[in-house]
Amino acid sequence: MTDPHHILEHVFGFSGYRPGQQAIVEAVLGGEDVLAVMPTGGGKSLCYQLPALAREGLTLVVSPLIALMRDQVAQLRRNGVEAGSLSSANDEEERSRVAEAVRAGRLKLLYASPERLALPATLDWLARSDVKLLAIDEAHCVSQWGHDFRPEYALLGDVRRQLGGVQTMALTATADVATREDIVRRLFQAPPRTFIHGFDRPNIRLAMQAKDNARRQILRFVERHRGQSGIVYCATRKDTEAFAQALSDSGFNALPYHAGLDAAARSRNQDAFLQEDGMVMAATVAFGMGIDKPDVRFVAHAALPKSIEAYYQEIGRAGRDGLPADTLTLYGLDDIRLRRLQIEEGEASEDQKRIERQRLNALIALAEAPRCRRQTLLSYFAEASEPCGRCDLCEGGVKVFDGTVEAQKILSAAVRTGERFGAEHLVAVLAGEETEAVLRAGHQGLKTFGVGKDRPKGEWRSLIRQVYALGLMQMDITSYGSFALTERGWAVLKGAERVELRADVLQPRESTRSRREAARQEAGLPADHALLAALKALRLEIAKAESVPAYVVFTDKSLIDMASLRPRDPYAMRLVHGVGDAKLARYGEAFLAVIAGHTG
Known part of the structure; x- marks a missing residue:
């Protein structure tokens, strides 16, 4: 068996393990079955790649998407590792190379989709190919409780x-507890060694905003990250097209991605995102698990995600390199109503619907949280945390107030209008606005009409969301989101219980220039940006020539390291993060030349 530490340094170019990796690698090398739950960006792939290189035999990796397999194989081969995939995207030459390498025992890692492994001919061939380890990535897809069950x-x-x-x-x-138990039941004959290494991604800043003008809010957020790669998740195909166009009109390099595009267009757009710096993708959740780009600097949601697990998975596509990343999620009552409608009209079992309702309620609670968002998010996964100090609530401070009177006004408006109307109608009644619907129903004569004139309508919308999130009202999704009081709501209305609500205070906006400079400094970029820009230009030139994503050549973290350390020779270049023997031999001379040209 080859020394794992030698492989770590000379093949992958890493000076040490990330937290949690070593124990998993040692368990696998010890022959144990393993279930590993690690945060996105925590280095899961190394946990099976390193053991595959340290011992004899073939490691079969189950991966969900062709694009993901392709990029991981390209990365491994540039690290000097014999790897391949079983994919319909392979040409005849690649198929022959993989088959011959398997026959000769040279191939160390073979990637395949679960659909390909379902073919009897494929399984018969693999059964004769000395497979020593089956590694299943995105294993939550195994479970009916997983948010991406396949x-x-x-x-x-x-x-x-x-x-x-x-x-x-x-x-x-x-993978929450129910999902983990289902994975074990479906995959293992005996309980595996289980490693749960936390869900905290401290490099990702969390922020949520109530929808006001979604397009304006998203453009303002993305402007803070001009020149950086990011994803804007949208609820519908139409929205992806609209946001991509709005971003393009504002000077961003932006493309849409959704299932309605033909396969060739989806592939072109995804390749552009993976290969180019500073690309923004406006996408539905179809742009998902295959995104292995480490230098995504931001993820925005133009609408509420499906669940708290989906939210965690999607924001986790930012900052996989460990450098600071930013997120923004917009939400509104229409989003909540749509998600509830999708749950109730789905074909899932009642048990599944019950769990999905709980997950959505947890997400709403996160959106309206009166404390640190990271604390609220991690508590869902049964983890404790101190206030993070850098989410939007920690940075702006969270002010709560005795909102009992405001809640009673909302609850009274719902009761006096017959518990038959949604948020906008209640807002109109509270604000004393004689809309067509108010006049038609005769609600301008109610005692609650105009009792909320002291607050802007936007504040009443936020307060209604909070009252709903607190469980004081329930929403009837079959009648345009009408609200009815719950048992606890009646208790508040009668004065038997008090409630605290958030006081959302508008903060002075920074200038675009200062926000952009702050984002640059937060990302840890060197003060002299000229060298980093030159290194990125060389990386892009090489990536295009080799038809691979730019990060397959070197990640942003490696280039930042080069720009900071300014190595002058191959020995010094080996100290740069992610520079192993194979990449040093392949690219070292070209990058050293650029560094020399910028060193006085």
Whole structure:
């Protein structure tokens, strides 16, 4: 067996393990089955790649998407590792190379989709190919409780058995207790060694805002990150097109991505995002698990995500390199109503619907949280945390007030209008606005009409969301989101219980220039940006020539290290993060020349 530490340094170019990696690697090398739950960006892939190189035999990796397989194989091969994939995207030459390398015992890692492994001919061939380890990435897809359940993943227990009960490891970033138990039941004959290394991503800043003007809010946020790569998640295909156009009109390099585009267009747009710096992708959640780009600096949601797990998974695509990243999530009552409608009209079992309702309620609570967002998010995953100091609530401070009177006004308006109307109608009644609907219903004569004139309508919308999030009202999704009081709501209305609400205070806005400079400083970029720009230009030139994503050549973290350390020779270049022997031989001379040209 080859020394794992030698592989870590000379193949991957890392000076040490990330937190949690070493124990998992040692368990796998010890022959144990493993279930590993690690945060996105925590280095899950190394936990099976390193053992594959340290011992004899083939490691079979189950991966959800062709693009993800392609990029991981390209990265491994540039690190000097013999790797390949079983993919419909392979040409005849690549298929022959993979087959010959497997026959000769040279191939160390073989990637395949669960659909490909369902083919009897593929399994028969693999059963004769000395597979020593089955590594299942995105393992939450195995479970019916997972937020991305895929029926094809449910077949992997049979795949393992047909491979002779081969040693198996399952890896995921998002799996609550129910999902973990389901993974174990479906994949393993006996309980595996389980590692849960936390859900905290301290490099990611969390922020949420109530929707006001979604397009303006998103453009303002993205402007803070001009020149950086990011994702804007949208609720519909139409929205992705609209946001991509708005971003393009504002001078951003932006493209849309959704399932309605033909396969060739989706592939072109995804390749552009992976290969180019500073690209913004406006996308539905179809732009998902295959995104292995480490230098995504921001993720925005133009609408509320599906669940708290989906939110965690999607924001986790930012800052995979460990450098600071930013997020913004917009939410409104229409989003909540749509999500509830999707749950209730779905074909899932009642148990599944019950869990999905709980997950959505947790997400609403996060949106309206009166304390540190990281604390609220981690508490959902049963983790404790101190206030992070850098989410929007920590930075702006969270002011709560005795909102009992405001809550009673809202609850009274709901009761006096017959518990048959939604938020906008209640806002109009409270604000004393004689809308067509108010006049038609005769609600201008109610005692509650105009009792909220002391507050702007936007504040009443926020207060209604909070009252709903606190469980004082329930929403009837079959009648345009009408509100009815819950038992606790009646208690508040009668004065038997008090409630605290958030006082959302408008903060002075920074200038665009100061926000952009703050983002640059936060990302840890060197003061002299000229060298970093030159290194990125060379990286892009090489990536285009080799038809690979730019980060496959070197990640942003490696280039920042080069620009800071300014190595003058190959020995010094080996001290740069992510520069192993193979990459030093392949790219070292070209990058050293650029550094020399910028060193006085």
